[in-house]
Amino acid sequence: MILLRSLLIVPSLQPKLLEKAARSAADGLMIELEDGVHPSRKAEARTAVAKFLRTAEFGQKEVMVRINSVYGSEGQEDLHELVAAGVLNIMLAEVRGPRDLAIAADLLERAEHASGREINSVGLWSMVETAAAVQNVDAISKMPRLRGLAFGGGDLSCELRVRRIGIGGDRVIWDYPFEHLYAKERVVVAARAAGLKVIDTGWANMHDEDGTRHCARASAQLGFDGSFVISPRQLPPVHGEFTPSERDIEWARKVVAADEEAHAVGETVRVVEGQMTDGPFVRSAYQILERAKEAEARAAALTELQQRALEPAK
Structure with missing residues (x-):
């Protein structure tokens, strides 16, 4: 059981934040190459992350990079350059079924071979943020190379057509996204059955300590290992809830x-x-x-x- 109470989302084009994240108290880092990078700066971001992976010291942190779609050239370039730079974990976004992971695994094997790395040295993580992924989560969780699942409440809310997205305050009903409860539990059960780590969405308002704490407490009780955080300031309340008192x-x-x-x-x-x-x-x-x-x-x-x-x- 390796702790992964927090997964800090880190922008790829801000060197100071990358360095700060490496020294932070976060148990894991997810460096962003997908939605958080403008299309015109994808290559620049990829090169910056590859350099960071080669030079930074992370201690015991679990480090992963969320890449662009493997169906496009940007995602394929991400895999090629990051594997050569020594990446250990790749996060796949917008997954809909096991085929997405199969394609990523095939591309990873080619990249490992090209860079001289041991085959299967790079693991996969899958976002579960689409309705199809929730329905297919049992099959997804059994795919080779998979090390963990991460629940994505924002994109799923759009697909479910909820009245209003709210994962960080200003909620229409209650102060916890109960509209996600069914999907969250499906993801936790699938992860546990497959022996995987499982991460929850987290609270999107970094200034709301009480909301962050309450959300983490509910996630911990549901069985998640930890949650995403968007700022180091969220680490104390999140770690407090995912660490035994x-x-x-x-x-x-x-x-x-x-x-x-x-x-x-x-x-x-x-x-x-x-x-x-x-x-x-x-x-x-x-x-x-x-x-x-x-x-x-x-x-x-x-x-x-x-x-x-x-x-x-x-």
Whole structure:
């Protein structure tokens, strides 16, 4: 279980933001080559990202690049240049079915061969942001090279023809996108069945800390590993919700201790804090303790990375 509580969306044509993102507390980075880049600057952005991948230090971050459509020349050029630059993960946007991933995988294999890299060294992530992708998510999740799914609420809202898009405040109903609930749960179930990571849309208003926190809390309860963030300022509330609290850890330790006592006398059930705890509660407790341990290790690694960044160049 490798933590991916946050996936920071990073613009490709702003060097200072790229450098800041590499040193940030984000667990992962998604560098943008698709919608976030004007058509006239695609080649410039691609070259900038390739250079960044070759020179930056990311520590333990999961780094991926969202590319242009593999059905067009820009997306194919993205794959060719990024694979040569050492990219480890590619995010595919506007996926509709497994065929999209099959084509990307074939192009990746050709790019790996051309650059002398080991075949299958580059993984794929799939956005689930179309109605077709939601319907086909089980088949999508079983495709080779796939490492994770990312739910995209904005594009899906357009396809669903909701009354008004709202993933960051100013919502018409409630303060959480319940119109996405069915799709979100389908994506989580498919990801878990296939052993994949799964990331939620997140909150689009970087200045709304309470909204960011509330959205992350709901995502964590639904089973997502983490969510997209658009600014480092969203990392504390997001990480706070996807990291076990002291109360969670205390409960988990009690459950594990009670389970060990039960097994010592040939039993399988114990009561902890007035609640019967058996198999699934015990497994959940171990998951909490594992996540807490990984969060502690990630914090230590981040401190080391940031300290190295402050050291004078030799």
